[in-house]
Amino acid sequence: MRILLNLARRHSVTAVLAVLIPLGACSSPASSPAAANTTSAAPPASASAVSSASSARPTTTRAVNLVLTPAIRAQLVAAAAKLNSLPAAAYRGLVHGKSYYGFDPATNTYWAGGALDPSPSSERAQVSVQDDGGYYVFEEPAGGSWTATAVGMTGIGGSPCRVQLPPAILTLWHWPNGTCRPAAS
Numbered sequence: 001m002r003i004l005l006n007l008a009r010r011h012s013v014t015a016v017l018a019v020l021i022p023l024g025a026c027s028s029p030a031s032s033p034a035a036a037n038t039t040s041a042a043p044p045a046s047a048s049a050v051s052s053a054s055s056a057r058p059t060t061t062r063a064v065n066l067v068l069t070p071a072i073r074a075q076l077v078a079a080a081a082k083l084n085s086l087p088a089a090a091y092r093g094l095v096h097g098k099s100y101y102g103f104d105p106a107t108n109t110y111w112a113g114g115a116l117d118p119s120p121s122s123e124r125a126q127v128s129v130q131d132d133g134g135y136y137v138f139e140e141p142a143g144g145s146w147t148a149t150a151v152g153m154t155g156i157g158g159s160p161c162r163v164q165l166p167p168a169i170l171t172l173w174h175w176p177n178g179t180c181r182p183a184a185s
Helices: 002-027 070-083 123-128 167-173
Strands: 091-094 100-104 109-118 135-141 147-150
Touching: 070 091, 070 109, 070 135, 070 147, 100 167, 109 123
Parallel strands: none
Antiparallel strands: 091 109, 100 109, 109 135, 135 147
16 A cells, blocks of 8 residues: 555656646746747647636646647637738738747636737738737637737827736736736837
């Protein structure tokens, strides 16, 4: 019995470390606010990809950065393109270095932020990102799908944010309190 307990403890510690070590690398203060430009590790499946979304959500009590995989990037681009009444092919993707992705257990929601990179062949897509208009906040609640909100013009002429990000996400991404985009966007 003692051997079984010791094996169970070691196995549990290994499983916990396997989860915590990648999360620590994503959320350490010395690293980028979001490991959005790396694709070496897969994040927990998003609600739109899993029918039982709650079982796929990270098991944590605080907001965490997640790896922004090519599949999630494609979903985000599709959501923003839909908002602009354009096909996803009108964009080359999200701008690297301006993309964020995380999960907030308090809201049971995945959150993302990103600037779109328009295709040179789509004049409408190029116009959609002009004049600070190309930054988006995305949210995916439990059992839902990604929705995009254009926030590029927020703060210009006193315009308020049209989406309220949880304080835990703002802190995680090092965004100013009460905002809905990075300070430099």
